Amino acid sequence: MNRKIFGASFVLASAASAAVIVAVILIFMITIMIGGWDHLTWEFITAAPEEGMTAGGIFPAIVGTVLLVLLMSLAGVPIGTITAVYLSEYANRNSIFTKMIRFAVNTLAGVPAIVFGLFGVGFFIQFVGGGMDSFLSGTGEVHWRQGNILWASLTMALLTLPVVIVSVEEALRSVPGDYREGSLALGATKFQTIVKIVLPNAYTGILTGTILAVGRGAGEVAPILFTGAAYYLPHLPSSLSDQFMQLGYHLYIMATQSPDVEATLSIQYATAFVLLVLTFLLNFAAIILRSRLRARAR
Amino acid sequence: MRMQSTKIKAENLNLFYGDKQALRNINLVIPAYKVTALIGPSGCGKSTFIRTLNRMNDLIDNVRIEGSVVIDGTDIYKKGIDVVELRKKIGMIFQKSNPFPKSIYDNVAYGPRINGLRDKKVLDQIVEQSLRHAAIWDEVKDDLKKSGLALSGGQQQRLCIARALAVQPEILLMDEPASALDPIATAKIEELIYELKENYTIVIVTHNMQQAARVSDFTAFFYLGEIIEYDETKRIFTTPKEKRTEDYVTGRFG
Numbered sequence: 158m159n160r161k162i163f164g165a166s167f168v169l170a171s172a173a174s175a176a177v178i179v180a181v182i183l184i185f186m187i188t189i190m191i192g193g194w195d196h197l198t199w200e201f202i203t204a205a206p207e208e209g210m211t212a213g214g215i216f217p218a219i220v221g222t223v224l225l226v227l228l229m230s231l232a233g234v235p236i237g238t239i240t241a242v243y244l245s246e247y248a249n250r251n252s253i254f255t256k257m258i259r260f261a262v263n264t265l266a267g268v269p270a271i272v273f274g275l276f277g278v279g280f281f282i283q284f285v286g287g288g289m290d291s292f293l294s295g296t297g298e299v300h301w302r303q304g305n306i307l308w309a310s311l312t313m314a315l316l317t318l319p320v321v322i323v324s325v326e327e328a329l330r331s332v333p334g335d336y337r338e339g340s341l342a343l344g345a346t347k348f349q350t351i352v353k354i355v356l357p358n359a360y361t362g363i364l365t366g367t368i369l370a371v372g373r374g375a376g377e378v379a380p381i382l383f384t385g386a387a388y389y390l391p392h393l394p395s396s397l398s399d400q401f402m403q404l405g406y407h408l409y410i411m412a413t414q415s416p417d418v419e420a421t422l423s424i425q426y427a428t429a430f431v432l433l434v435l436t437f438l439l440n441f442a443a444i445i446l447r448s449r450l451r452a453r454a455r
Numbered sequence: 456m457r458m459q460s461t462k463i464k465a466e467n468l469n470l471f472y473g474d475k476q477a478l479r480n481i482n483l484v485i486p487a488y489k490v491t492a493l494i495g496p497s498g499c500g501k502s503t504f505i506r507t508l509n510r511m512n513d514l515i516d517n518v519r520i521e522g523s524v525v526i527d528g529t530d531i532y533k534k535g536i537d538v539v540e541l542r543k544k545i546g547m548i549f550q551k552s553n554p555f556p557k558s559i560y561d562n563v564a565y566g567p568r569i570n571g572l573r574d575k576k577v578l579d580q581i582v583e584q585s586l587r588h589a590a591i592w593d594e595v596k597d598d599l600k601k602s603g604l605a606l607s608g609g610q611q612q613r614l615c616i617a618r619a620l621a622v623q624p625e626i627l628l629m630d631e632p633a634s635a636l637d638p639i640a641t642a643k644i645e646e647l648i649y650e651l652k653e654n655y656t657i658v659i660v661t662h663n664m665q666q667a668a669r670v671s672d673f674t675a676f677f678y679l680g681e682i683i684e685y686d687e688t689k690r691i692f693t694t695p696k697e698k699r700t701e702d703y704v705t706g707r708f709g
Contacts, residue, residue: 250516339615342546343565354555
């Protein structure tokens with residue numbers, strides 16, 4: 158009898174735990190929605206901020222966030238995929254070199270975001286940007302030795318690299334060995350096998366990696382804090398050397414730097430809501446794309 | 456034993472997985488345009504052996520091979536052998552049919568395409584010819600665009616045979632090609648093997664005694680990594696020299 162009670166109470170406890178998670182998310186969403194309800198208008202997402210952020214909208218921050226995430230994926234996904242191909246298809250699993258790469262990837266995953274931000278300043282802005290400026294000195298007005306959307310995207314790409322590598326590698330490993338053997342037995346080279354058989358069957362995994370990276374990248378603020386995010390810009394970024402506004406950063410400065418924090422409270426809620434929805438939409442788009450590819454592969 | 460021209464010759468072949476020896480001093484002469492069956496209980500080394508013939512074992516870490524495998528007079532384990540070229544000459548059919556998740560057409564065209572063939576007309580011709588030779592053309596000719604994975608198990612295996620034929624190999628290695636198929640599909644594969652041996656040298660691993668007896672001209676009995684007996688199939692099954700062979704083919708152990 159006792160055993161049955163234990164069993165039943167365990168089911169109850171696990172269901173309750175699951176319910177807690179759902180409840181937290183619901184409370185979270187509802188609070189944010191109620192708090193920002195007054196500002197959730199069409200104008201809010203299509204207009205620029207006005208009057209010291211106490212009025213107007215957040216359009217430039219939305220555009221900046223989308224651009225940042227796109228550039229980040231463009232830089233990070235190919236590098237992450239190629240790394241994963243190396244680890245899964247070429248590297249000898251037991252070699253010291255492979256273990257070093259794995260250790261580096263795991264360490265990278267554990268580095269705090271703010272450290273990436275500082276690295277971005279030191280490496281991309283000072284070193285690469287500074288180098289470019291002295292190399293190009295006198296040829297134009299563009300200055301690379303300062304924060305811009307390119308450096309911020311690259312910094313963000315580094316941050317999300319481990320996520321991409323791990324999920325793509327997993328996808329590559331799940332491609333049946335039968336396919337590889339079948340291809341090699343037909344006289345295909347290893348490279349042909351990877352390009353024509355392995356990668357096409359791992360597309361969904363590469364997209365999963367992108368989804369996870371986008372989800373992570375859209376929400377991070379620390380890496381872009383010093384590498385290109387702007388407090389306020391009257392215009393949208395039009396080149397890689399421009400600074401940009403970003404939703405998470407916008408939220409941060411409204412909450413801490415605004416002249417009148419109380420006045421922006423409702424805008425903060427609304428901004429947080431838009432950020433969540435945007436992340437959700439980016440994820441959703443990638444999921445749709447993935448299921449389409451999956452359907453086509455069958 | 457009367458021999459025709461020799462296609463494959465294994466000499467003093469030893470194979471180790473790490474410290475474990477899987478093949479012991481294998482000496483085997485496989486004649487051209489004949490079907491040679493490799494039989495023996497599970498784990499006896501017959502699959503390992505067939506994979507040494509197109510160097511598929513290269514893909515496994517920790518494999519060490521001694522001795523030689525000579526195909527058409529060339530030792531395929533000597534330095535400087537182009538394994539990719541070698542594998543074009545040797546088709547392989549696996550135990551589990553493994554069509555790529557592509558259309559039937561693309562499956563068969565895969566081999567010619569990786570060799571650089573782009574001409575649509577020539578490809579069409581090769582695809583049709585290969586599917587015909589694999590005795591599956593009539594079943595699939597109307598939906599070549601359909602995924603290879605949508606076919607039945609027996610059809611998938613014949614598609615894999617067509618895919619192998621499209622590269623125009625000289626040798627076909629078959630690793631238990633019918634072990635996952637029902638009797639009707641199996642019969643079709645066996646019939647096909649019988650037709651194919653006119654143009655190809657075939658080596659087949661099988662668990663099925665009747666199958667070995669039906670399709671092969673020569674049979675090698677493997678046991679614990681060694682070849683116990685190798686002879687014409689009808690002798691192996693009627694008057695084997697070794698007691699262990701007799702016990703195995705009559706089903707007393709295995």
